[in-house]
Amino acid sequence: MSLLLGDTAPNFQIDSQKGKIDLHEFIGNSWCFFFSHPADFTPVCTTEMGRTAQLASEFEKRNVKPLGLSTDSVEEHNKWISDVNDTQNTDLQFPIVADLDQKVAKLYEMIHPDQSATAAVRSVFIIDPNKKIRLTMTYPMSVGRNFDEILRVVDALQTTDKFxxxxxxxxxxxxxxxxxxxxxxxxxxxxxxxxxxxxxxxxxxxxx
Missing domain, CATH: 3.30.1020.10 (Antioxidant, Horf6; Chain A, domain2)
Structure with a gap:
């Protein structure tokens, strides 16, 4: 069943390089930028992870917690993060979940068989403090995300909610x-x- 705007984001518990993640507990009273990438140690994903880390203060200012996902292991995440930090001149601190069995990726329809049978496409879910899905975007594997747009839509959602x-x-x-x-x-x-x-x-x- 497709996940629609306004649906409660399905909860899950999974390992990350920051320890066990329970999605709803992780979000708490914050917003969440939950996004998937195809694989560690790949070029486009490296730039995206780096950009997310570079924008840490912008996400924090908006009360947004980034949460990444790929179908790689925690060990691979930790090794790759060193490359991300080195090549993108940043310090990645947000968690990246290790979805080895593709359980979460399938739950969130991040696996598109025509693209890959095992790797996630570049999905975006903006989730609010009530754990509701407020925005979704899906990018192909070959196209990096526009982070100006991700911040813009968070600003827009928070403004429309407030006023x-x-x-x-x-x-x-x-x-x-x-x-x-x-x-x-x-x-x-x-x-x-x-x-x-x-x-x-x-x-x-x-x-x-």
Missing amino acids: GVATPADWQVGDKVIIPPSVTNDEAKKKFPQGFEEVRSYLRYTNV
Whole structure:
């Protein structure tokens, strides 16, 4: 069964180079950037792991915990992390789960048989503190992820949750947001005393 937005992220317990991980306990009251990569000691994955480590302060600022996954062993993770740190000039501290039997990868539909029978594709799950799946993205093995976009969607999700708004195309922090059509103008005047711009009855912009 496919995992859909709004579903509770299936819990699991598994080893990582940081010890045993229970997903829901790991998330706690934070957000989680849960992502898979095909294999240790591969070039694209090395750059992605390095970039995640380089952005540690950005994830922490947003109360986001990164959690990696591949179908390699803890021993391989530990050896590879030395390469990641050396080649990407960083210090990788987040856990990478060792999904040797592909149990979690299959649970989260990270194994795409046309790509590989055993290695995970580049899946992304953004999970909120309520353990709900809020966003999914899937990249092919040959294409590295855009980490600017990953941070942007976390910002967008946290902003829409906080203010009860939506975000337009290409939204960045500080840009105008959209008042949902379900909010009447009278309600909008109370909720957004800073005012709003009505371009159409269904398209109203405001600042938050």
